[in-house]
Amino acid sequence: MSPEPSGTDRPAVGGGAELPLAGFLVLDLSMFWAGPFATKHLADLGAEVIKVEGPTRIDHVRTVSVPDRSVAEPYNTSRYFNEYNRNKYGLAIDLQTDAGRRIVQELAAMSDVVVENFRPGAIDRLGLGYEQLRRANPRVIMVSLPAYSGLEPERRLPGYGPNVEQMSGISHLSGYIDGPPQKFGISYGDPVAGLGGAAAVLMALVARERTGVGRRIEVSQRNLLLTFIGDALVAHQFGAHVERQGNRSPVHAPQGVYPSQGADGTPAEQADSWVAVSVTTDEQWTRLAEAMGRPDLAADARLLDARARRATHDDLDREIAAWTRTMPAATVADKLQTVGVPASPVLTPDDLRDDPQLTARAFLRTVDHATMTPMKLTAPTWHFHGLDVELRAAPGLGEHNRDILRGRLGLSDDYVDELEAQGVIAKEPQEKPGRSRHA
C-alpha cells in the first residue's frame, strides 16, 4: 500500500466540484457533537470528509435519538447522528489492530485536514500525532478539540459541555437574578467548539494557501467559551460587579420573558408558552403601553426613561405579564412588531419545525435514507449565494469501507476481503452499545 500524492486535484469520492471546499480531504476522527459539528460545515461546503469509527468504537451518538430500536440497523438511524454527520463518508476500522492503524495513518498522511477530539495524548499513542503526520505530510492541518487544554493538570480531566460551561465562567454569569448559576439547556460547549473548530480549519487552510505549510491548532472548549465573556472580565478588573441579570438588559427596560397562552388556547398557567419582549427606547415604551391598552402607563411621568423603568421593573413585569397571558405568544409578538417593539415567541424545538420564517427559507430539507423513510435535515447555514448544496444522509457504519480503501489507498478487493474477514473493518458494531443520552 502506498498513499497517493497529496493535493487538491484528485477526484473525490463525491462532493460538488463547484463548492468552495471541493477537492479537500478531511479525516474526521472525532465523535459526539463538537468535532462532527465542525466537519459537518466542511462537508456541506464540498470537502470530502471521511468519518472514522471502529467495529467496537462507534460514535456514541448513533445510540441516541433512534426512532425505532427494533429495526435491523438501529445504529444507522439516529436523528442526532444523521444531522451532524450528513454528507460524510463512513469508514469503520479497528484502530486497535496494526493493519487498522496503518491504514488510518496512510489516510491521514494524504489528508489536507485531520480533526480529532480524543483525550490529550491518545492521538499520539495511535501513531496519529501531529508531529508524526507532519513528517509524512508537511501540509497537513490537524485540529484538536479537547474540553480543556493539553496542559497539566487539566489534561487529565474528562469534560462534557456542562463541565466546560462552569469552568469557563459563563455559568457564574448566567441565571435568574435571585437564583444560582445556571446550566445551559444544550451542551453549549460542543456547538461552540464545533464552530470554532471549523473556523480554525478554514483559517489554517487560508494560511496554508499562502505559505504552503500546515499547522496544528488546539480548540479548547474552555478557552473558546472564555472569549464569549471577555467584556465581563474587563468589567471585573475595573471594579464593576457583574451579576446575573436574568432576562433583563443592563441598559434598557423593560425586558423580559412573559407567559402566554398556548397556540391552541391553553391557558398560560398550563401552557408553558412564553414570549420575549424588549423595550429599547422611550418611544417603544409608549407603544408597548398603548398596545397593552394601558395609556396610563404610557403617560406616567415616573416611567419616561429607562433608568426609572429599571427601578420599578418588577412592577412592570407584572403588568406586562397580565397582558401577554391573555393571548398566544405569536399574537403578542405580532402585535408588538406591528407597532415597532422587539418581540419574539420563545420557540421550542417543535415550534422551530413549524416556524413560518424557517419554513419560508427552507430551513428543513427532506433527504432520503437507505433504511428509513425520508428524514428532515437542517439546510447548510452558511449561504453562499449562487451555490447549491445537496444533502445526503449520514453514512451507515462502515458504508464506504471498500470505496475508501480501494479508491483512496488502491487496496485490492482480495485484501479488503481479508480485512473484513479478520474484523479489521466492519459494517456493524461488534458489540451492541449501551444507551446513554449524554454526548
Place this chain on the structure above:
Amino acid sequence: MLEGLVVVELGSGVTTALATRTMAGFGAEVVKVEPPEGDCLRHVGAFPDGRTDGESSAAHLYFNGGKSSVVLDLRQQAARSALTAIVSAADLLVTDRRRGELEALGLDEPRLAAGFPKLSVVAVTPYGEDGPKADHLVTELTTFAAGGQLSLMGSPDREPVKPYGDQAGCQAALSVLGAAMTAVLRQLRTGRSSYVELALQELQASAMDMQGPMAYNGDPPYPGYGKRIGNSTHSLWSYYPSRDGDVGIFVNPTNIDSFLAAIGRPDLRDRMSDKTFLAGEMRDLVGRWCAERTNAEVHAAAVEHGAPFSYVARPADLLADPTLAETGIWHDIDAPGLGRLRVPGAPFAGSEPFELAPAPQLGQHTTAVLARYAGAIGEDTRAIVGGWRGR
C-alpha cells in the same frame, strides 16, 4: 495568519465585532465604521465608577480591540462615497446591516458584484434576508428566543432564562469567521469572490443538540429533554452546592469507576444500575460529599482520579488560574486612563502570534483611513464625519 487581508466591519453588535476582532488578532487590518455617536458597544458598558463615556465601556474595550475606527455620518452622500471607496480597497466586508440598508448605501449584492468583483461579503442578519420576519426588530433576548436555545434553559417551574450577554451573537461570530475564511480561501484558489448570508435564527436552530433533530422529524422527546430541566437531569448529571460555591458532577457510563474513586466509594459499583438508589441515596451522598468540600478540593479530586467534576468559576478564579495563564489565553492591553487590563486573546491556540492593539478611540483613525482610501483630507472630511468632533 491573515497579514495583508483588509476587512471592513460595517456592524453594530457583538457578532461582527467578535468575528473581526479575531481576524485582527491574527493579522488582518480591520477598519470599523462607526456613526458619529459611536458603535453601540461603546454605550452598553459596563463602565468604571464615575465614567460613562464610550471609551471606557467594557464591551467596546474587549470586542473592538485591534481595529481602526473611522467615523462616517452615512446620512451624508459624501460619507457614503467615502465608505464605497474604503470598501473598494478591501478584501472582505463584514456587515450586520439589513438588505434594505445596504441598498440605501449602494452596497447591495448586485452593485458590489458589479463594482468590486474581488470583494467578498459576509452579511449576517437576525432572520436572513428574506421571509416574513426578515424586517423584525430584535434584541439579544428576542434573537435568542427565536433560535430555540432559550426554550431549553432555566428551571422547569419558571420562565426560560437567557445566558450572559449576547450568546446568539457570540455563536454567530464563529460562523461569520468560518464563512469569511471560506470566502477568502475560495478567492485565493479560484479568484472568485463570494456573498455569504447568515441568519442568527438558523445558526441557533441548527445547534439544538439532539432535541432539534428529533423534533424536526416529529419524534417525541426523551422524557425530560424536550423542555427546561434546570441544573439537574439526575443525580450524576447535576450541579451541587459546595462549601464555597457550586460544583458540577457530570458522569457518563464510561466515568463510573473514576467517579466512585474520586468520592471514595468504589464499594458502590454494584449499585450503579439501581435507579432507586441513584435517584435517592446517591443524590444525598453526592450532595453531602460536595457540600463538605471547597471548589478547589472537588477539582483536586477530579484531577487525581480523572473524574468529570468541575466548579463554577468566577472572574477572579479565571484571572488567577495558573493553567489558564499557561495556555496563553490572556492578552494584556493598556487601556487609556484605565491601566493594564487582561482579556482573552486567541479563540484557538497554535504557533501563530495573536496581537491586538487596544480598542480605538472613536474616530481615532478617521483622518488616516480617509486619506488612504478615499483621498479625502481637511475640509473634505467635514461632511463625512457629521457631528463627530474628534481628534
